Amino acid sequence: MTEGMVMNLVRLLLYLVGMIGFAAFNAAYLTLLERKQASWMQLRRGPTEVGPWGLLQPVADGVKLMSKQLLLPRDVDVPLFLLGPIMVVVPPILCLVTIPFSETLVARNFNLGLLMIFAFGAISTFVLMLAGLASANKFSSIAAARIVAQNIAYEIPLLVIVLSLVMSTHSFNLHTIVDQQAGGFWHWNLLRLGTNPLMPVAFLIYFICLLAESNRAPFDMVEAESELVAGVFTEYSGMGFGLFFIAEYVNIVVGCCLATILFLGGWHCPFGLLPGLHWFLIKMYALCVMVVWVRWSFPRTQFYGLLNLSWKILIPLALANLLLTAVMLKLF
Amino acid sequence: MSSDAQAIHHESFVLNVGPQHPATHGVLRIKLTMDGEYIVDAEPVIGYGHRMHEKMGENRSYAKFLPNTGRMDYVAALFNGHGYVGAVERLAGLVVPERAEYIRVITCELNRIASHLLWVGAFLVDLGGFTPLLYCFDDREHILDLIESVTGSRLTFCYFRFGGVCNDVDDNFIVGARDFVASMRSRMPMYDAFVSKNIIFRKRCEGIGILSADDCRKYGATGPVIRGSGVAYDVRKMEPYSVYSQLDFNVPVYTECDCMARYRVRIDEIVESLRIVEQALGKLPAGPVMADKVPRALKPPKGDCYFNVESARGSFGVRAFSDGSENAYRLKLRSPCFSNLSLFQECSRGMLLTDALALLGSLDLVIPDIDR
Numbered sequence: 001m002t003e004g005m006v007m008n009l010v011r012l013l014l015y016l017v018g019m020i021g022f023a024a025f026n027a028a029y030l031t032l033l034e035r036k037q038a039s040w041m042q043l044r045r046g047p048t049e050v051g052p053w054g055l056l057q058p059v060a061d062g063v064k065l066m067s068k069q070l071l072l073p074r075d076v077d078v079p080l081f082l083l084g085p086i087m088v089v090v091p092p093i094l095c096l097v098t099i100p101f102s103e104t105l106v107a108r109n110f111n112l113g114l115l116m117i118f119a120f121g122a123i124s125t126f127v128l129m130l131a132g133l134a135s136a137n138k139f140s141s142i143a144a145a146r147i148v149a150q151n152i153a154y155e156i157p158l159l160v161i162v163l164s165l166v167m168s169t170h171s172f173n174l175h176t177i178v179d180q181q182a183g184g185f186w187h188w189n190l191l192r193l194g195t196n197p198l199m200p201v202a203f204l205i206y207f208i209c210l211l212a213e214s215n216r217a218p219f220d221m222v223e224a225e226s227e228l229v230a231g232v233f234t235e236y237s238g239m240g241f242g243l244f245f246i247a248e249y250v251n252i253v254v255g256c257c258l259a260t261i262l263f264l265g266g267w268h269c270p271f272g273l274l275p276g277l278h279w280f281l282i283k284m285y286a287l288c289v290m291v292v293w294v295r296w297s298f299p300r301t302q303f304y305g306l307l308n309l310s311w312k313i314l315i316p317l318a319l320a321n322l323l324l325t326a327v328m329l330k331l332f
Numbered sequence: 333m334s335s336d337a338q339a340i341h342h343e344s345f346v347l348n349v350g351p352q353h354p355a356t357h358g359v360l361r362i363k364l365t366m367d368g369e370y371i372v373d374a375e376p377v378i379g380y381g382h383r384m385h386e387k388m389g390e391n392r393s394y395a396k397f398l399p400n401t402g403r404m405d406y407v408a409a410l411f412n413g414h415g416y417v418g419a420v421e422r423l424a425g426l427v428v429p430e431r432a433e434y435i436r437v438i439t440c441e442l443n444r445i446a447s448h449l450l451w452v453g454a455f456l457v458d459l460g461g462f463t464p465l466l467y468c469f470d471d472r473e474h475i476l477d478l479i480e481s482v483t484g485s486r487l488t489f490c491y492f493r494f495g496g497v498c499n500d501v502d503d504n505f506i507v508g509a510r511d512f513v514a515s516m517r518s519r520m521p522m523y524d525a526f527v528s529k530n531i532i533f534r535k536r537c538e539g540i541g542i543l544s545a546d547d548c549r550k551y552g553a554t555g556p557v558i559r560g561s562g563v564a565y566d567v568r569k570m571e572p573y574s575v576y577s578q579l580d581f582n583v584p585v586y587t588e589c590d591c592m593a594r595y596r597v598r599i600d601e602i603v604e605s606l607r608i609v610e611q612a613l614g615k616l617p618a619g620p621v622m623a624d625k626v627p628r629a630l631k632p633p634k635g636d637c638y639f640n641v642e643s644a645r646g647s648f649g650v651r652a653f654s655d656g657s658e659n660a661y662r663l664k665l666r667s668p669c670f671s672n673l674s675l676f677q678e679c680s681r682g683m684l685l686t687d688a689l690a691l692l693g694s695l696d697l698v699i700p701d702i703d704r
Contacts, residue, residue, distance in 0.1 A: 043466050043467065043470055145368075224460070226354045226459070227689055229353060229354060296463050298532045299459035299532050
């Protein structure tokens with residue numbers, strides 16, 4: 001074995017551990033962020049008891065979830081039911097492989113990175129559907145049927161938007177896309193009005209699709225607490241239930257990372273100073289805060305309202321955006 | 333079974349919403365026959381919380397039944413007490429001092445505001461928005477503090493007595509109530525901005541859950557439900573009781589018949605109740621709060637009477653029959669929620685599950701009031 005290969009292997013292992021750690025840390029502390037932020041919005045104080053300022057609350061939650069019994073209801077499809085929580089958490093973690101957190105910090109920089117993220121993202125929702133059907137519960141089955149429709153409705157505008165972005169950046173490589181946005185916020189894709197004057201609208205559509213794809217309120221049809229009890233999670237208990245939530249939060253992180261890379265200049269500083277990991281994280285967590293903010297501000301949409309929003313507004317807008325990008329590219 | 337019915341039977345499935353379900357606010361069970369997400373039939377199954385209040389009213393003395401009244405519609409408990417003491421006073425021919433009547437009106441209207449606030453919060457939770465609930469509870473808490481200072485309890489009040497009320501209000505209460513009226517008025521624009529104008533909230537309420545005025549009349553719906561369908565029926569105006577005839581207030585009526593209309597009726601009622609409280613505080617006369625010589629063991633003369641009040645949910649009526657003994661011969665309680673719920677079966681047919689649960693929430697049901 002050559003030294004280069006060993007180094008490569010060590011590097012891969014380090015990244016693997018790092019990514020799982022990053023995902024677990026974010027999943028744990030985004031729950032705390034969510035609870036704290038909700039409490040600030042709601043005249044409450046949120047978790048305060050466990051650790052200073054409630055900082056150890058996620059640990060306590062984890063211990064509680066792990067100590068709970070995993071219940072297997074009588075009629076469930078056992079292999080699928082048990083595989084569900086595991087399979088739902090793997091794809092979003094794998095998505096992190098290709099995310100460039102800074103100039104140098106990226107596990108695998110390959111040319112079709114963007115495509116890979118969407119491929120794995122699609123698996124995630126698919127698994128949710130299977131878990132719902134395997135639960136043999138009417139509420140779960142209704143939620144599973146909703147997921148399919150929701151997934152189709154929101155994958156289309158999302159992909160069309162990303163496609164128009166790829167057209168103006170000429171690359172599927174996330175690293176290249178960020179590199180093009182170097183130097184000041186006016187170079188960010190969000191404000192690249194020269195190639196596409198509808199770019200801010202594209203970002204908005206991306207953000208709405210991100211909420212819908214990660215099943216966040218106001219589009220949380222998968223859970224829909226006051227209608228479907230807990231949707232596809234109804235029959236899950238203990239860590240099985242917990243894994244779905246880890247997956248949800250990692251999905252949000254991946255979505256926000258991608259938004260940062262595609263629209264907000266990745267690791268570049270808004271003023272062209274000191275680029276680096278910190279800028280990436282600041283932008284990413286700002287978006288996460290926005291996601292939480294939206295959740296606690298709005299009631300849930302109706303299911304048909306959700307579909308109407310996509311088919312009647314977002315998809316036409318996304319297609320118009322695509323067309324405009326094509327025309328602008330041809331003209332200039 | 334006809335072939336049509338058979339076809340439906342094969343495609344549909346039964347979905348049990350309740351007795352434990354986040355949308356039913358208590359042990360109400362609704363047996364839904366569903367075709368996909370459309371409701372083919374909805375059958376409310378009630379009685380999980382039945383405690384035989386009517387029978388209890390017959391086998392104990394009049395005064396001993398008083399605490400029961402606070403345990404039917406516990407969200408607006410004072411109205412039950414008002415309806416019951418009103419009926420018994422009418423039977424026994426007791427005259428209530430004016431100060432006591434004013435105190436009853438003030439506390440009842442405060443209770444109405446508290447009840448409507450709780451409904452706004454709970455309705456938003458039904459629609460998936462959690463945040464307004466906490467703001468509603470913040471305001472409701474001030475009311476509960478006020479009422480607690482005169483009644484001694486925060487939920488299941490037993491404050492009214494035959495011939496008056498058991499405690500007089502003090503200056504602290506009057507000052508506190510005036511402060512509350514001012515602070516609640518300043519909060520109304522906030523509710524308007526964050527709830528009434530919220531685009532998703534409006535989409536979920538406007539044109540959803542249409543209850544025609546005819547349906548409402550047919551099933552005996554009252555309160556904000558019928559007023560949201562364009563019928564200006566309010567017991568306080570139609571058959572004025574207590575001192576309502578001396579107070580100036582409007583009855584909010586909306587003709588849209590949808591969930592939004594019922595929401596707006598309740599929000600406007602909060603504003604009207606604030607006006608009533610303010611006026612009543614200004615007119616509060618001095619004097620005793622209990623009638624003289626109310627016998628401890630009340631034995632109303634033979635006869636029967638009906639007395640109804642406008643509770644936060646509609647017309648709460650009490651029919652009491654006396655055979656001249658210490659116990660009522662028969663006590664009939666008309667609960668507004670029971671009639672309002674009975675609308676649901678007919679009106680939810682063909683609706684989507686999501687919208688039907690919005691409709692259910694907009695009826696403002698308190699399950700122990702239905703089950704009694």
